[in-house]
Amino acid sequence: xxxxxxxxxxxxxxxxxxxxxxxxxxxxxxxxxxxxxxxxxxxxxxxxxxxxxxxxxxxxxxxxxxxxxxxxxxxxxxxxxxxxxxxxxxxxxxxxxxxxxxxxxxxxxxxxxxxxxxxxxxxxxxxxxxxxxxxxxxxxxxxxxxxxxxxxxxxxxxxxxxxxxxxxxxxxxxxxxxxxxxxxxxxxxxxxxxxxxxxxxxxxxxxxxxxxxxxxxxxxxxxxxxxxxxxxxxxxxxxxxxxxxxxxxxxxxxxxxxxxxxxxxxxxxxxxxxxxxxxxxxxxxxxxxxxxxxxxxxxx
Amino acid sequence: xxxxxxxxxxxxxxxxxxxxxxxxxxxxxxxxxxxxxxxxxxxxxxxxxxxxxxxxxxxxxxxxxxxxxxxxxxxxxxxxxxxxxxxxxxxxxxxxxxxxxxxxxxxxxxxxxxxxxxxxxxxxxxxxxxxxxxxxxxxxxxxxxxxxxxxxxxxxxxxxxxxxxxxxxxxxxxxxxxxxxxxxxxxxxxxxxxxxxxxxxxxxxxxxxxxxxxxxxxxxxxxxxxxxxxxxxxxxxxxxxxxxxxxxxxxxxxxxxxxxxxxxxxxxxxxxxxxxxxxxxxxxxxxxxxxxxxxxxxxxxxxxxxxxxxxxxxxxxxxxxxxxxxxxxxxxxxxxxxxxxxxxxxxxxxxxxxxxxxxxxxxxxxxxxxxxxxxxxxxxxxxxxxxxxx
Numbered sequence: 001x002x003x004x005x006x007x008x009x010x011x012x013x014x015x016x017x018x019x020x021x022x023x024x025x026x027x028x029x030x031x032x033x034x035x036x037x038x039x040x041x042x043x044x045x046x047x048x049x050x051x052x053x054x055x056x057x058x059x060x061x062x063x064x065x066x067x068x069x070x071x072x073x074x075x076x077x078x079x080x081x082x083x084x085x086x087x088x089x090x091x092x093x094x095x096x097x098x099x100x101x102x103x104x105x106x107x108x109x110x111x112x113x114x115x116x117x118x119x120x121x122x123x124x125x126x127x128x129x130x131x132x133x134x135x136x137x138x139x140x141x142x143x144x145x146x147x148x149x150x151x152x153x154x155x156x157x158x159x160x161x162x163x164x165x166x167x168x169x170x171x172x173x174x175x176x177x178x179x180x181x182x183x184x185x186x187x188x189x190x191x192x193x194x195x196x197x198x199x200x201x202x203x204x205x206x207x208x209x210x211x212x213x214x215x216x217x218x219x220x221x222x223x224x225x226x227x228x229x230x231x232x233x234x235x236x237x238x239x240x241x242x243x244x245x246x247x248x249x250x251x252x253x254x255x256x257x258x259x260x261x262x263x264x265x266x267x268x269x270x271x272x273x274x275x276x277x278x279x280x281x282x283x284x285x286x287x288x289x290x291x292x293x294x295x296x297x298x299x300x
Numbered sequence: 301x302x303x304x305x306x307x308x309x310x311x312x313x314x315x316x317x318x319x320x321x322x323x324x325x326x327x328x329x330x331x332x333x334x335x336x337x338x339x340x341x342x343x344x345x346x347x348x349x350x351x352x353x354x355x356x357x358x359x360x361x362x363x364x365x366x367x368x369x370x371x372x373x374x375x376x377x378x379x380x381x382x383x384x385x386x387x388x389x390x391x392x393x394x395x396x397x398x399x400x401x402x403x404x405x406x407x408x409x410x411x412x413x414x415x416x417x418x419x420x421x422x423x424x425x426x427x428x429x430x431x432x433x434x435x436x437x438x439x440x441x442x443x444x445x446x447x448x449x450x451x452x453x454x455x456x457x458x459x460x461x462x463x464x465x466x467x468x469x470x471x472x473x474x475x476x477x478x479x480x481x482x483x484x485x486x487x488x489x490x491x492x493x494x495x496x497x498x499x500x501x502x503x504x505x506x507x508x509x510x511x512x513x514x515x516x517x518x519x520x521x522x523x524x525x526x527x528x529x530x531x532x533x534x535x536x537x538x539x540x541x542x543x544x545x546x547x548x549x550x551x552x553x554x555x556x557x558x559x560x561x562x563x564x565x566x567x568x569x570x571x572x573x574x575x576x577x578x579x580x581x582x583x584x585x586x587x588x589x590x591x592x593x594x595x596x597x598x599x600x601x602x603x604x605x606x607x608x609x610x611x612x613x614x615x616x617x618x619x620x621x622x623x624x625x626x627x628x629x630x631x632x633x634x635x636x637x638x639x640x641x642x643x644x645x646x647x648x649x650x651x652x653x654x655x656x657x658x659x660x661x662x663x664x665x666x667x668x669x670x671x672x673x674x675x676x677x678x679x680x681x682x683x684x685x686x687x688x689x690x
Contacts, residue, residue, distance in 0.1 A: 027539070027550075029550075030550060060533065060534075060535050061533055063532040063533065065379070075539065075541070076539060076541065076550065076551055079537050080537055081382075081532040081533065081534075081536065081537055081538060082537075082538075082539045082540070083379075083382065083532075083539075083540045083541075084539070084540065084541035084542065084543065084551075085375060085405070085542065086375060086401055086402065086405050086542060088371075089371060089372070089375040089402075092339075092367060092371070092372035092373075092375045092376040092379070093375045093376065093378060093379040094379060095365070095367075095372075095376050095379060096337070096339060096375070096376035096377055096378060096379025096380035096381075096382075096383065096385075096387070097379035097380065097382055097383040097532055098379075098383070099337070099363050099365060099376075099379075099380060099383070100337055100363070100379070100380035100381075100382075100383030100384055100385040100387070101383035101384055101531070101532065101533055103533060104383065104532055104533050121368050121369060121372070122368065122372055125367075125368040125372075279363075283358045287358055287359065290358075290359050291358055291359065292311075292358065292359055292360055292361040293361060294336065294361045294362055294363060295361050296384065297336060297337070297362075297380075297383060297384035297385040
């Protein structure tokens with residue numbers, strides 16, 4: 001795996017070519033992590049770290065904000081200014097961080113339950129405002145940290161601890177939701193698509209505005225075991241066999257089912273002025289010379 | 301632990317003599333204190349604070365954002381604090397209820413910030429346009445777990461200005477969320493407000509670390525109970541979590557870490573009660589009865605106190621400016637000297653419990669309750685003063 005990564009990153013700076021290139025981004029004093037064997041969250045962190053190398057982004061200006069849940073723990077493992085906030089509120093916290101210091105690149109890294117259920121209101125409003133945030137949503141189709149309860153993303157007919165006789169609520173199609181709300185960049189991959197995921201994250205760093213990347217990720221311990229879908233490897237086989245890359249697919253057509261096709265790819269890549277740009281132009285227009293641009297807020 | 305003071309940035313200070321309501325004066329206090337960021341959600345009777353901020357802040361260099369709800373507003377402001385801003389939010393009862401989780405988050409992560417609550421009648425939607433003082437216990441106990449906050453109670457538009465600055469200063473000095481407990485009457489009352497020149501306004505700067513990246517421990521206290529802060533984007537690569545954490549800021553859910561952290565969060569406030577406590581005393585010496593009040597009720601009580609003195613009763617006044625941490629030492633000392641305390645408030649008995657607890661049976665305690673929606677009739681307070689004097 002290390003060889004393969006090094007080949008891929010041939011022209012980039014790796015401090016110690018013998019070392020795992022991802023390690024520099026991790027708080028190694030916090031390893032071992034809490035994620036289960038076969039869980040996909042670590043895989044997404046690997047892709048994220050590779051995207052940091054590929055995009056050569058200034059790490060000093062990068063902040064990462066998580067909510068609560070298995071994916072919420074990402075903030076604790078990355079060697080960045082990182083915030084593990086309250087359940088569902090990573091996006092509004094990140095909004096405050098970005099507006100107070102627009103020079104920061106702010107990544108929101110959280111799970112499907114955190115971002116689309118308890119935090120659903122913030123998700124749509126941040127997309128509507130087009131706040132310049134990069135949202136990585138690890139979708140394991142269930143509430144995993146709390147023991148496998150139904151999430152807004154849990155596919156129809158699957159079984160969970162709170163729908164022991166089968167889920168009958170329709171589930172969210174997250175790419176469709178965020179596109180409708182105004183996101184400028186929307187992509188979906190699975191944890192099988194590690195390279196594509198990395199590339200999407202790198203692309204999102206180049207966008208100014210609300211970017212949303214959904215990563216379908218296995219939860220062998222709760223979702224798959226309860227639904228007799230095997231282990232982490234079986235999930236990889238499923239993702240490999242059933243994923244279909246359809247870049248530019250209408251997001252209305254990318255909803256997920258329990259065992260059906262998973263449409264992956266980059267669905268939306270468009271331009272729309274972000275919140276801060278609009279704010280500045282509105283104030284300039286209305287206030288003229290009376291408008292005072294926000295200085296750096298560091299009040300030390 | 302005494303913080304270094306700075307002078308206010310003149311750009312935010314509207315020096316002069318104004319005729320202004322309490323909500324607007326609170327906004328001017330925030331600007332004078334150096335706040336350049338507010339996140340809010342509209343709610344009567346507090347909205348005028350952020351309406352004014354929205355109008356003023358683009359002309360002094362800052363940001364107001366109206367969020368989708370109070371849950372968002374109360375955490376957006378904390379993101380802004382970690383980005384380097386002094387930040388606040390403003391709300392009233394129903395919104396204050398929604399903000400409770402983030403008061404706990406601010407206490408746990410030691411995020412200096414100010415929550416303004418312009419109190420109205422409750423419970424639930426209650427009396428949106430009418431006063432109450434019934435969020436006083438919620439301000440202290442509303443979020444889960446053990447923690448301490450600071451709460452201040454202005455009783456005039458002038459104090460809405462002066463004490464908002466104090467609220468920001470205390471938030472920075474102790475790295476704690478400060479509750480600014482106004483009420484509808486104080487918020488909407490228009491009076492003379494004097495805003496001094498910027499060089500006469502003292503502002504506490506952020507307790508920012510001067511340590512190197514290698515030496516910095518985000519929650520290391522080095523003997524002091526208040527850790528030093530860093531901001532995102534400065535290269536410290538620090539971690540902040542609402543989980544129980546060690547000095548590195550790393551989650552550590554063990555009993556010793558929990559014990560050490562939660563006790564420190566309490567002690568940094570409780571050990572400074574005497575420095576934080578502010579109150580106004582009048583004719584306490586030789587009094588038989590002391591009327592303990594705060595906010596708008598202190599001004600209604602004044603009339604009752606004066607009427608009682610005309611009857612020849614020996615009545616003292618203790619006005620609480622700091623409600624939390626509760627100045628229990630002051631009450632305990634007075635309890636040894638007086639017959640009774642009379643505690644009028646616009647609720648069915650909240651701070652009176654603290655007075656009674658602190659008096660510990662040494663003096664009687666009489667509540668003068670009011671369900672809210674108006675202020676007391678001074679006669680009702682007078683009757684209780686007379687009864688308590690017997």
